[in-house]
Amino acid sequence: MKKFSFFNKISTKIAMSFSLTFVLTLLVLNLIIYISVTTHTNTLEQSLVIARKEVILGEVNNILSSSPRLGEEEISNIIDKATSHRDQIYVNFKFPNKTYQSFKKISLPYTIDIDQVGEYHFIKLKKNRFFYLNTMVKAPSGEKIYIQLISDLKSSDSLIDALTSTMLLIDLAGFIFAIVTGVFFAKKTLKPINSIADTAELINRHNLNKRIEASNHDDEIGRLIKVINDMMERLERSFENQTKFISDASHELRTPLSIINGYVDLLNQWGVGNKELTEEALSSIKEEIFNMTDLMEKLLFIAREENTRYNLNSTDVDVPSLLKRVYKEFKMIDKKHAYSIHNIPEFHGFIDEKLILQAVRAIIENSIKYTPKNKQITISCEKGKSHFKIIVSDEGIGIPKKHIPKLFNRFYRVDEARTKDTGGNGLGLSIVKSIVDIHNGNIFIDSEVNKGTTVTLKLPIQ
Ligand SMILES: Nc1ncnc2c1ncn2[C@@H]1O[C@H](COP(=O)(O)OP(=O)(O)OP(=O)(O)O)[C@@H](O)[C@H]1O
């Protein structure tokens, strides 16, 4: 069996597309989480700083309501109070020209000029981010007090960093998980396809009976298996029919050939001088050649009909006239039976005249073969709305009921013993059935032993 490379396998392709879709979805989700968490923390930090600014301004205004300016000690107190919280918010004051810083020890540079009132910015210094907010209050003395609040975003940033790395780890684990489960499920789902291929590889003309193990899945693959098994069934039947047909045909040809061979041997042995023997041999050889030609014609018809689907050459045919012609023809060549024709309405049918004539003749030939001397053979006809019927009845030996369904099988004869004298290969009715089938019609046989047989062809008018 052909082995496919890993990347050519459908299971790999399914697993890969499944995993990629899964991971892409995960990444998009993570991105959304990342953006909303960062925005949320920034807003939170911002509002914390703004709240702190309000507190500081409240205190400054409180002092200024009773004093015209701020003293150094008061500024230090405000700075200490404002920065005593756990969060890392630093405060700078500039008043009047002197600066006061709450973070002398960590030496944070003035990235944003303290005089730029009302501005706020997120600034990245080295690896850390800071949030700057500048504000200004006017003392009753007219001097300006500049205040700057700086929030160190280290802790929320490290939280976001931790979140990001956790999300990336989850993405990686998700990707691996998706590949493993994807490969597992794809393999499980596609396993029956491999079993279909394995079975198909085993099938050749010697073991057409092989079937794919029926799947109990009610899905597309289950249906595929059923369709393939049904197709194999039909192929097997058709192959069996072909084989049987060939062996039956060879068998039928063997009889006339061995008779001819026997007479040729006799002539060889006794010489052509024996007039009586020569005449008997020649007439028998002629008869067998006639039989063989007849058989060959039937076989050719079947082969042609089977291989190419016969091309109907239908025309508007005056069916009653056709039947009258057949009636006259048989009345003339067969003097042993009494013929009658009746019930002939006027109508036309759209049929292949040559084929229907062949079918009617085959049915009448059967009646002749299986009807005792002087008995009646009747041809009649009925016309319905969409169909018409051609009916041939005889007063012959009849056919036992159990044989009737098999009469259309090729080479089927009711009883070898009774057909021995009459000859025939058991192909006539199977050919009649094919002709009726390609006309989209039906054939019915009604028979009673020792009473007679009625064969009805029901054909569409159009
Ligand atoms: N009218 C009939 N009366 C009695 N038996 C019939 C009649 N028509 C057909 N049969 C039986 O049905 C069998 C099949 O008929 P079919 O026409 O297929 O073959 P056949 O007449 O034996 O040979 P072939 O038609 O090939 O020369 C016959 O062998 C015969 O036993």
Ligand SMILES: [Mg+2]
């Ligand atoms: Mg026949």
